[in-house]
Amino acid sequence: MVESAKHISSPVPITWYPTLAVFMLAIGLIVTASFFIYEATSPRKYRSLAKELTTGAVASVFLGFGSLFLLLASGVYV
Amino acid sequence: MTTTTTFRLYLLFSFFVLFAQWSPVLSDLLISKLDRKVDLTSQVVRITATLKLENPGNDQISEVLLPFPDHQAKDLAFLVATTSEGKGKTKTSSSSLPIKVVNPEGLPPSLTWYSVTLLKELGKGQSLTLEVRTAFTHALRPFPEKITQADIQLLVFQESAYYLSPYAVNVQSLSVKLPEPKVESYTKLENTKFSGSEIKYGPYENLPPFSYSPIAVHFVSNKPFAVAQELVREIEISHWGNVQITEHYNLVNAGATSIGEFSRLEYQARPHLRGASSFRHLVAKLPPRAHSIYYRDEIGNISTSNIWGDSSKTLLEIEPRYPMFGGWRTSFTIGYGLPLKDYLFRAEGKRFLNISFGCPMDEVVVDNLVVKVILPEGSKDISVSVPFSVKESRETKFSHLDMIGRPVVALEKTNAVPEHNQYFQVYYRFSNLSLLREPMMLISGFFFLFVACIVYMHADLTISKSSPSYLAKLQWDEVQSALQQIQSIMNHCLGIHDKLEASLRDLSRTGDVQACKAARKSADNMLKELSKDMKPLLSFLQSSPLAVSSYSKVEELVAKEKELQEKLIVKHTTVTDSYEKKSGGRDIENRIAPIQQKITALRQEVDDLLEVIDEI
Numbered sequence: 001m002v003e004s005a006k007h008i009s010s011p012v013p014i015t016w017y018p019t020l021a022v023f024m025l026a027i028g029l030i031v032t033a034s035f036f037i038y039e040a041t042s043p044r045k046y047r048s049l050a051k052e053l054t055t056g057a058v059a060s061v062f063l064g065f066g067s068l069f070l071l072l073a074s075g076v077y078v
Numbered sequence: 079m080t081t082t083t084t085f086r087l088y089l090l091f092s093f094f095v096l097f098a099q100w101s102p103v104l105s106d107l108l109i110s111k112l113d114r115k116v117d118l119t120s121q122v123v124r125i126t127a128t129l130k131l132e133n134p135g136n137d138q139i140s141e142v143l144l145p146f147p148d149h150q151a152k153d154l155a156f157l158v159a160t161t162s163e164g165k166g167k168t169k170t171s172s173s174s175l176p177i178k179v180v181n182p183e184g185l186p187p188s189l190t191w192y193s194v195t196l197l198k199e200l201g202k203g204q205s206l207t208l209e210v211r212t213a214f215t216h217a218l219r220p221f222p223e224k225i226t227q228a229d230i231q232l233l234v235f236q237e238s239a240y241y242l243s244p245y246a247v248n249v250q251s252l253s254v255k256l257p258e259p260k261v262e263s264y265t266k267l268e269n270t271k272f273s274g275s276e277i278k279y280g281p282y283e284n285l286p287p288f289s290y291s292p293i294a295v296h297f298v299s300n301k302p303f304a305v306a307q308e309l310v311r312e313i314e315i316s317h318w319g320n321v322q323i324t325e326h327y328n329l330v331n332a333g334a335t336s337i338g339e340f341s342r343l344e345y346q347a348r349p350h351l352r353g354a355s356s357f358r359h360l361v362a363k364l365p366p367r368a369h370s371i372y373y374r375d376e377i378g379n380i381s382t383s384n385i386w387g388d389s390s391k392t393l394l395e396i397e398p399r400y401p402m403f404g405g406w407r408t409s410f411t412i413g414y415g416l417p418l419k420d421y422l423f424r425a426e427g428k429r430f431l432n433i434s435f436g437c438p439m440d441e442v443v444v445d446n447l448v449v450k451v452i453l454p455e456g457s458k459d460i461s462v463s464v465p466f467s468v469k470e471s472r473e474t475k476f477s478h479l480d481m482i483g484r485p486v487v488a489l490e491k492t493n494a495v496p497e498h499n500q501y502f503q504v505y506y507r508f509s510n511l512s513l514l515r516e517p518m519m520l521i522s523g524f525f526f527l528f529v530a531c532i533v534y535m536h537a538d539l540t541i542s543k544s545s546p547s548y549l550a551k552l553q554w555d556e557v558q559s560a561l562q563q564i565q566s567i568m569n570h571c572l573g574i575h576d577k578l579e580a581s582l583r584d585l586s587r588t589g590d591v592q593a594c595k596a597a598r599k600s601a602d603n604m605l606k607e608l609s610k611d612m613k614p615l616l617s618f619l620q621s622s623p624l625a626v627s628s629y630s631k632v633e634e635l636v637a638k639e640k641e642l643q644e645k646l647i648v649k650h651t652t653v654t655d656s657y658e659k660k661s662g663g664r665d666i667e668n669r670i671a672p673i674q675q676k677i678t679a680l681r682q683e684v685d686d687l688l689e690v691i692d693e694i
Binding site: 008039049053060068072075 | 314317318319320322370415417418419422423424425429432477478479510513516517518520522523524525527528529531532536555558559562
């Protein structure tokens with residue numbers, strides 16, 4: 001059985017983790033910044049909830065994956 | 079040798095002599111030749127017995143019984159039997175034969191019986207060579223039990239010069255290999271020979287079943303007696319590409335106990351004389367490509383470790399915080415990561431981990447070995463395959479980013495020796511989608527943060543809705559939004575102005591007067607609508623007490639814009655008229671030059687005012 005078995009490796013090559021972490025966190029932080037700029041500058045009446053939610057969702061996807069890859073790159077294998 | 083030990087041996091001896099009467103019960107198997115080699119060069123006693131079996135009777139024989147006295151059986155850590163065929167270089171060994179514990183009727187209960195099942199039945203007159211390898215832990219007793227730093231360590235080993243067997247043995251011999259060519263004493267029987275570091279007993283011929291003759295060897299051994307009373311190995315699988323191994327050791331030097339004072343100076347000056355029985359370091363043979371290796375204890379990192387390796391292994395030399403003398407204890411943790419693809423495989427829809435079971439340090443005996451395999455969250459249908467018997471239990475462990483905990487398979491083995499360092503498998507099912515649990519948790523965490531921000535920004539947390547400051551704030555918000563709208567309308571107007579200018583440029587290029595007029599018409603309409611939109615905002619600002627200062631600016635802006643608009647329309651009309659009258663280019667330029675100057679100045683002023691309003 002052992003002979004016929006296939007190796008299982010990680011879904012993303014582990015050498016990519018640091019690069020992915022840097023880029024995804026950078027994008028995530030930029031989107032977060034734009035979210036907070038929007039929150040702070042546009043008056044309450046003219047803010048669109050959909051726009052806020054989509055910006056937040058995009059930012060959280062990038063920050064989520066970015067922090068996951070940061071954890072993996074620093075040796076905390078979740 | 080103390081008198082009690084001798085007495086005990088006598089008792090045993092007399093006990094075994096009695097066994098002779100049971101012999102007819104058993105099958106008439108005969109051991110024609112028997113060789114036993116006892117290896118005492120480490121703390122684990124390894125005995126290899128080569129038995130040449132013959133079947134003189136008529137019955138087919140498929141089982142061979144191996145008895146061990148109870149005091150040996152409790153130390154028995156490892157037992158494997160193989161058959162071998164051929165001789166010399168062409169010798170081939172079979173895989174290990176199945177062995178089970180049996181309780182044959184009518185045989186003395188003070189023996190533990192193991193039954194080896196042969197792969198092929200042994201017919202009349204046939205013969206077979208059986209090799210039985212055993213390993214015993216704690217079978218060597220230090221004597222004296224307590225020594226000082228300067229003493230050498232002496233050990234006692236007890237065995238029978240005759241092989242304890244329910245079968246008659248024609249010819250047999252025993253050789254005992256010692257770590258050093260120094261013995262304090264050894265039992266002398268007939269045909270005993272001591273040469274170099276080996277003691278030979280035999281050959282002895284034609285002995286009846288259950289022959290027993292105790293021997294004791296008292297010899298010098300300064301080999302490390304590293305015993306891990308408890309070793310917990312945690313093997314944590316992460317499908318993101320790592321197998322993390324953490325080993326918690328509770329180590330003791332189980333040799334002769336050290337008494338008297340310990341002199342670090344003497345030890346440092348002459349470690350081989352003052353501290354011969356101690357050990358200073360251990361070498362762990364880790365798998366190749368091991369990374370992130372650490373060695374620490376409760377206090378923190380232990381810096382006295384060294385690592386080197388090649389493509390087939392990684393060697394980690396660890397040195398405890400102090401030299402380990404007899405009876406001294408230490409506890410520490412080593413950990414390392416291994417690449418996932420070397421140990422995790424997929425077969426028949428299931429995944430399995432294939433990794434070695436035992437302690438990576440050679441010559442460390444583990445009294446109680448617990449191997450915990452921590453599978454990723456969401457693993458199902460877990461099953462384990464270990465080549466020897468272990469106690470299995472299930473647990474749950476919470477680790478990074480877990481919700482329901484990770485399933486843990488705990489395997490317990492007592493008396494583990496380096497021979498148990500075999501590969502074992504843990505099978506389980508795991509969906510690749512479960513891999514996304516951790517990122518989804520992080521993502522939802524961040525998303526909740528954003529949602530909380532949105533809620534905070536949208537919520538009106540004012541307690542008193544009628545307080546003047548709150549009302550003022552509300553009004554100010556309205557003023558601000560009105561200002562913003564005015565700004566956007568203004569920007570729109572300026573955009574239309576630009577369009578008009580662009581239509582004039584097109585006219586000078588193509589000469590298409592009609593298109594230019596159409597552009598003018600649409601611009602007029604749009605400007606009209608925008609000025610209509612502007613009116614309510616202006617009247618609101620005029621009525622609002624908070625907008626007094628900004629209203630003057632806005633008024634100015636509106637006036638300037640109007641002027642700009644007028645000038646622009648004049649310019650546009652002039653140019654189109656001139657084109658219709660087919661005036662010369664220079665003539666047109668002369669006519670609009672003063673208007674153009676004014677337009678530029680007004681545009682500048684409008685822009686400045688917009689900036690001022692933006693700052694409010």
